[in-house]
Amino acid sequence: MSLVASGVTRHYLRHRKSHTALSGIDLDIAPGARMALVGESGSGKTTLLKTLLALDRPDSGTVTLDGTPVAPGSARSLRWFRRRVQYIPQDPATSLDPRKSVVDLVATPLRLLGSEGDHRALARNALAAVGLNERFLQRRPSELSGGQNQRVAIARAVACEPEYLLADEPVSGLDLDLREQVLDVLGELSTRTSTALLVVSHDLSVAARLCSDISVMCDGSIVESGSIAAVLTNPSHPHTRALLDAVPRLRSN
Numbered sequence: 026m027s028l029v030a031s032g033v034t035r036h037y038l039r040h041r042k043s044h045t046a047l048s049g050i051d052l053d054i055a056p057g058a059r060m061a062l063v064g065e066s067g068s069g070k071t072t073l074l075k076t077l078l079a080l081d082r083p084d085s086g087t088v089t090l091d092g093t094p095v096a097p098g099s100a101r102s103l104r105w106f107r108r109r110v111q112y113i114p115q116d117p118a119t120s121l122d123p124r125k126s127v128v129d130l131v132a133t134p135l136r137l138l139g140s141e142g143d144h145r146a147l148a149r150n151a152l153a154a155v156g157l158n159e160r161f162l163q164r165r166p167s168e169l170s171g172g173q174n175q176r177v178a179i180a181r182a183v184a185c186e187p188e189y190l191l192a193d194e195p196v197s198g199l200d201l202d203l204r205e206q207v208l209d210v211l212g213e214l215s216t217r218t219s220t221a222l223l224v225v226s227h228d229l230s231v232a233a234r235l236c237s238d239i240s241v242m243c244d245g246s247i248v249e250s251g252s253i254a255a256v257l258t259n260p261s262h263p264h265t266r267a268l269l270d271a272v273p274r275l276r277s278n
């Protein structure tokens with residue numbers, strides 16, 4: 026019972042040459058897991074996330090949810106999967122329809138997924154859970170701050186109560202205050218619910234704050250994984266040590 030990538034490989038053509046973005050990745054996200062996926066820019070984190078979300082098709086290998094294979098397909102054929110696996114994109118500004126009100130942005134996916142219940146009431150509850158109260162409901166994304174839009178994106182992802190939440194750099198590009206706000210919201214959500222969290226980040230401090238396990242990517246491979254405490258105190262791969270050196274605070278803690 027888990028979201029699993031097995032032997033996932035993905036190549037891209039660049040300047041007519043094949044470039045390996047993912048090289049035989051195995052990753053198992055158990056129910057309720059809180060896992061960070063870290064690595065420097067270009068290591069393959071987003072490509073793996075897209076593959077796990079059935080937004081991108083691997084060249085070889087499989088992604089399965091509780092043993093059922095998933096791959097890109099029609100919205101209808103993936104409805105069962107999207108009800109269970111949701112996504113917080115890196116840049117909410119490009120993922121939120123600027124014409125829609127906040128409450129509609131959160132209620133619409135519930136309608137499309139055929140979720141049970143009063144969609145607007147569920148949307149209001151999800152927005153309240155991320156600290157956006159009634160006075161925000163009719164605003165448009167352009168009338169919100171970056172951190173507020175990021176919280177709308179979180180509410181949208183959690184409103185259908187998914188079992189797995191995959192977040193791509195959820196706080197990159199936010200200033201310090203907004204970053205703290207969004208990390209608090211995600212941390213609170215993952216402790217209050219049984220939703221599994223996979224957080225993609227190039228930042229080890231974000232990983233340490235939200236997750237209990239970590240996988241480190243380098244050049245399309247997972248080079249190290251384990252509990253955050255073990256990996257951060259005793260990194261075995263040079264790439265992990267280099268990432269750690271970039272966050273001196275973590276070393277001294």
Ligand SMILES: Nc1ncnc2c1ncn2[C@@H]1O[C@H](COP(=O)(O)OP(=O)(O)OP(=O)(O)O)[C@@H](O)[C@H]1O
Nearest residue numbers: 037038039046065066067068069070071072073227
């Ligand atoms: N659509 C694409 N076409 C060609 N190459 C791509 C494409 N998407 C990703 N790549 C390449 O695949 C590799 C992995 O990219 P990916 O975006 O998964 O890395 P990342 O670890 O998420 O990086 P970042 O932290 O900068 O977002 C990179 O070398 C990237 O240039």
